[in-house]
Amino acid sequence: MTARIIDFLNTRRPEGPCLVVDLEVVRENYLNFAHALPDTRIFYAVKANPAPEVLKLLASLGSSFDCASVAEIDMALAAGASPDRISYxxxxxxxxxxxxxxxxxxxxxxxxxxxxxxxxxxxxxxxxxxxxxxxxxxxxxxxxxxxxxxxxxxxxxxxxxxxxxxxxxxxxxxxxxxxxxxxxxxxxxxxxxxxxxxxxxxxxxxxxxxxxxxxxxxxxxxxxxxxxxxxxxxxxxxxxxxxxxxxxxxxxxGRGMVGNAGIIKSEVVLISKKSEQDQVRWVYLDIGKFGGLAETMDESIRYPIRTIHDGDDRAPCILAGPTCDSADVLYEKTPYELPVTLSIGDEVLIEGTGAYTTTYSAVAFNGFQPLASYVI
Amino acid sequence: MTARIIDFLNTRRPEGPCLVVDLEVVRENYLNFAHALPDTRIFYAVKANPAPEVLKLLASLGSSFDCASVAEIDMALAAGASPDRISYxxxxxxxxxxxxxxxxxxxxxxxxxxxxxxxxxxxxxxxxxxxxxxxxxxxxxxxxxxxxxxxxxxxxxxxxxxxxxxxxxxxxxxxxxxxxxxxxxxxxxxxxxxxxxxxxxxxxxxxxxxxxxxxxxxxxxxxxxxxxxxxxxxxxxxxxxxxxxxxxxxxxxGRGMVGNAGIIKSEVVLISKKSEQDQVRWVYLDIGKFGGLAETMDESIRYPIRTIHDGDDRAPCILAGPTCDSADVLYEKTPYELPVTLSIGDEVLIEGTGAYTTTYSAVAFNGFQPLASYVI
Missing domain, CATH: 3.20.20.10 (Alanine racemase)
Structure with missing residues (x-):
């Protein structure tokens, strides 16, 4: 979470779920890698986040690029990398x-x-x-x-x-x-x-x-x-x-270069129970597995989630996305602790989402738009 | 597999993986539902395949529409459905x-x-x-x-x-x-x-x-x-x-209305083994879990696959997609039997893919384009 991202969200108030990436964090990550492994060339894994601004910054810092397809090679070239700095x-x-x-x-x-x-x-x-x-x-x-x-x-x-x-x-x-x-x-x-x-x-x-x-x-x-x-x-x-x-x-x-540079802003769409006796609430966000959070597959990656109620008591929730697909559940086997005061309409910030989110997003599943992205 | 689809593929020779949907099959499915359940109104689940041609045909046949979002409602309206034929x-x-x-x-x-x-x-x-x-x-x-x-x-x-x-x-x-x-x-x-x-x-x-x-x-x-x-x-x-x-x-x-109306044409990109002793080949296609075959998740849905070698002996394969993502594997726990004569560059036809494919496709994961779709 950076002050620049918070400031962007507060002033721009983008509608709908979106990713905001702070280039200052990407720069810092690049320099940390270069410092920690001074004799090693860095080939940024473009697939992690191919936003042109990210590629351009890294190219200017001297990075090389690991590409998964001809389209990614073209993106790296367009960002200013010479062909000798690109690996297929x-x-x-x-x-x-x-x-x-x-x-x-x-x-x-x-x-x-x-x-x-x-x-x-x-x-x-x-x-x-x-x-x-x-x-x-x-x-x-x-x-x-x-x-x-x-x-x-x-x-x-x-x-x-x-x-x-x-x-x-x-x-x-x-x-x-x-x-x-x-x-x-x-x-x-x-x-x-x-x-x-x-x-x-x-x-x-x-x-x-x-x-x-x-x-x-x-x-x-x-x-x-x-x-x-x-x-x-x-x-x-x-x-x-x-x-x-x-x-x-x-x-x-890839993840190590951009993961912590991004935050996804989302909104609580619904909080409900399946019966009067249910102990665990279901919390539904406006982003899910098909909107960019594919890496919650098998609940592998557990993102930190911030809300305005973070000081309050917490209770376990099943966290799910907004689509009519029953597989669009983020955390269920290990429920996620969220504040008991969390309400419908609240904004939630999902941290560490700079990598492997925008490009995993489905084209238009259930009619939902792909994840919007702002690089600042 | 229909003659119209085969004819389309042979004459148009589209480049890259694509879905081809035969509207005649959709029409037949609709009429079968209407005949089997004569006192029941049919609300087509738009999310299964929201191609405008599919929606237009169904609207003209008298179908109503089950929509998952405002965007899907707009698609149904654009296809000619009146609001009283739409459910949110x-x-x-x-x-x-x-x-x-x-x-x-x-x-x-x-x-x-x-x-x-x-x-x-x-x-x-x-x-x-x-x-x-x-x-x-x-x-x-x-x-x-x-x-x-x-x-x-x-x-x-x-x-x-x-x-x-x-x-x-x-x-x-x-x-x-x-x-x-x-x-x-x-x-x-x-x-x-x-x-x-x-x-x-x-x-x-x-x-x-x-x-x-x-x-x-x-x-x-x-x-x-x-x-x-x-x-x-x-x-x-x-x-x-x-x-x-x-x-x-x-x-x-949804699936029952359009699933069997579509075929995905794909190409074998690589066939390899991991060691000289390996019994099971890895077969890599140019479409995978992130290109439209998301329903192979947990190997739930097993699609029939046709090749030009279908008369030949078969042997088990691990079937995977083209991306640099290790989760992009279609069938591994239960390997898939494919002809031993299958070669790199061969076309494969994946049947029953008219539902839940195009819209599940990732925007551009690894730089790969979303699944192309032709409705004929």
């Missing part, structure tokens, strides 16, 4: 999209299997590729599946294949899981990465880079370690596994 | 939205608690209200939570409150769960509704209407009972519980 970081790409990226000057691609290497070799000849490896993600709040990456043993073959096809076998990437609370989570994956570096070196292929991925948390309800703790834990793990041959490194923060 | 069926409404609906001539509102009745009484004086009651939803594939409705005992008080505030206590509604496979599922809720009718009649309040909701299934992988079986089971239950005083009835089909 999605392991799942149509060959014609790789060609479109190559035409725009993009030379860095993510892969996790041999057929994807073959697509890149055909559509982006000579480009650099890094191979994503699987990683268990223990300690992360937003679970990662096995969707991206391959087993480390297979990565060796994938990178050799790239080398054979005239690509530059450039490095290894992994992702320790989003909203990762354990600063040591990078250690195991870095051990695997170092092993891949050694095996390939024995076969005459010198890798250059480790992509440390994202996972850096933003503060929701629980306290989180500072970014400098992540920096020193990663530094220690790099030295432990790579000795005095530390590779180039990059990170791809 | 969302139990969660801002008071200013009720006022906006009232101004447009809407006189039928859904409620499930006393405070909502008070909003309607202030913003839509004299309107008709029906109270939604809870219903267990057993037998439904898309689970309903306790989000909407109140316990039947409470409904009596809610409707009495409406009567006291000058509204017309008009009836009772319930929803037996979406994609309901049990034709007898309406029986229990109709018993509760009849009990509410009796109790209120004793207190001098005559209810008129039972809103039987939606729940009528569309065919996915499993066979489903025909709409005429639902019609006769409901007719039987009405006679059982209301005797010779059968109330007005309405139904709100």
């Amino acid at each position: 970081g999605n392991t799942i790409k149509k060959e014609r999209d790789i060609a479109a990226a190559f035409e725009r000057g993009i030379r860095l691609y993510s892969v996790d299997c041999e057929v994807e290497v073959e697509k890149v070799a055909r559509a982006a000849p000579g480009a650099r590729v890094f191979c994503r490896i699987l990683c268990d993600g223990a300690g992360a709040e937003w679970p990662l599946s096995r969707k991206f990456g391959c087993e480390p043993e297979m990565a060796v073959g994938v990178l050799e294949h790239a080398h054979r096809l005239g690509l530059r076998a450039y490095g290894v990437s992994f992702h320790v899981g989003s909203q990762q609370g354990n600063v040591e989570a990078w250690d195991g994956a870095l051990a695997s990465a170092a092993e891949i570096f050694r095996t390939l070196a024995e076969r005459g292929i010198q890798l250059s880079m480790v992509n440390l991925g994202g996972g850096f948390p933003t503060r929701y309800l629980k306290d989180i370690p500072g970014v400098e703790s992540y920096g020193s834990a990663i530094d220690g793990a790099l030295k432990r596994h790579f000795g005095n041959r530390i590779p180039e490194t990059i990170i791809e923060p | 069926g969302n139990t969660i409404k801002k008071e200013r939205d009720i006022a906006a609906a009232f101004e447009r001539g809407i006189r039928l509102y859904s409620v499930d608690c006393e405070v909502e009745v008070e909003k309607v009484a202030r913003a839509a004086p004299g309107a008709r209200v029906f109270c939604r009651i809870l219903c267990d939803g057993a037998g439904a594939e898309w689970p309903l939570s306790r989000k909407f409705g109140c316990e039947p005992e409470m409904a009596v008080g809610v409707l009495e409150h409406a009567h006291r505030l000058g509204l017309r206590a008009y009836g009772v509604s319930f929803h037996v769960g979406s994609q309901q496979g049990n034709v007898e599922a309406w029986d229990g809720a109709l018993a509760s509704a009849a009990e509410i009718f009796r109790t209120l009649a004793e207190r001098g309040i005559q209810l008129s209407m039972v809103n039987l909701g939606g729940g009528f299934p569309t065919r996915y992988l499993k066979d489903i009972p025909g709409v005429e079986s639902y019609g006769s089971a409901i007719d039987g239950a009405l006679k059982r519980h209301f005797g010779n005083r059968i109330p007005e009835t309405i139904i709100e089909p």
Whole structure:
């Protein structure tokens, strides 16, 4: 919660639910990352929040960009990033999209299997590729599946294949899981990465880079370690596994860069009970799972919620969105404590919503407009 | 799959994933409902697919419309429905939205608690209200939570409150769960509704209407009972519980009206394994959970998928979408059988996708465009 956001909401009084992002917080986050990991290039994960103002600020601060699609590449270019500061970081790409990226000057691609290497070799000849490896993600709040990456043993073959096809076998990437609370989570994956570096070196292929991925948390309800703790834990793990041959490194923060820069303003639409005996109230907001709060899926991410009654007694609520979809419930298995004095029409502020909200929003489910966004 | 859709895809060759809806199928579904439930008014659930062409066709056939928001009310009006053919069926409404609906001539509102009745009484004086009651939803594939409705005992008080505030206590509604496979599922809720009718009649309040909701299934992988079986089971239950005083009835089909009218055309982007030993392939499509297939959540809805290799041997796959989101996996707990000859670049047709797809689509997650839609 920043004074600038409060001031914006008080003066502009926007109608309907909206996200307000404070660029000063984004700037501070960027500088903290740069300071905590001084030898690491920062590739902002555009998908977290692709607002042009955010991309422009980060480009001006010197950030590079991790893009998931050609559309995101175009956004990063439009924000002022040169193609050498852009990575096409999605392991799942149509060959014609790789060609479109190559035409725009993009030379860095993510892969996790041999057929994807073959697509890149055909559509982006000579480009650099890094191979994503699987990683268990223990300690992360937003679970990662096995969707991206391959087993480390297979990565060796994938990178050799790239080398054979005239690509530059450039490095290894992994992702320790989003909203990762354990600063040591990078250690195991870095051990695997170092092993891949050694095996390939024995076969005459010198890798250059480790992509440390994202996972850096933003503060929701629980306290989180500072970014400098992540920096020193990663530094220690790099030295432990790579000795005095530390590779180039990059990170791809998304949530950690913009999460705490945004606040969603919402309104209480209804408070009710299902029977006279019910102990737990249902509180319905004008935003829900399909309006931008998709990360409440399985109740993974618990956002802090501020109301004007925050000093008052609290009682558990089931929190739900405004649509006619019964799956549009935010917190039910673990009810959310809200002030007993909360009333219909009250404004609520949902903190830590700068990442993974606007773009998750449905086009027009139930006729509701997608989440409005103001970047200040 | 209809000849018109196949013909459209073959001649138009639209680029990227898209939904194609055949209006002839929608027409046939409407006529089947009207034939199976001749004494029941049909209120199409606009949220299932609000394409203007669909609404226009249904309006011309005589359908009424169940709307979840003022935007949906405006769509129904634009399609040619008069206000008396529109219900504001969302139990969660801002008071200013009720006022906006009232101004447009809407006189039928859904409620499930006393405070909502008070909003309607202030913003839509004299309107008709029906109270939604809870219903267990057993037998439904898309689970309903306790989000909407109140316990039947409470409904009596809610409707009495409406009567006291000058509204017309008009009836009772319930929803037996979406994609309901049990034709007898309406029986229990109709018993509760009849009990509410009796109790209120004793207190001098005559209810008129039972809103039987939606729940009528569309065919996915499993066979489903025909709409005429639902019609006769409901007719039987009405006679059982209301005797010779059968109330007005309405139904709100959504999925059952448009589900089987639509096909999503998609493309295989990648097929890979995570290790040499993996038995199960990962198949990645250019559409996923955030591009319109949200109802694969918890793997509830299993769509039939056609490929040009359908005669060949099949093997289980994990099916996933194209985004960098690890939650964007369609079927993993129960892998999906697809032909072993399926290749990258192949077109796949996802059947039964006419309902709850386009509007669930994310605005631009990962930079991917929302699902395109063609109504033919």
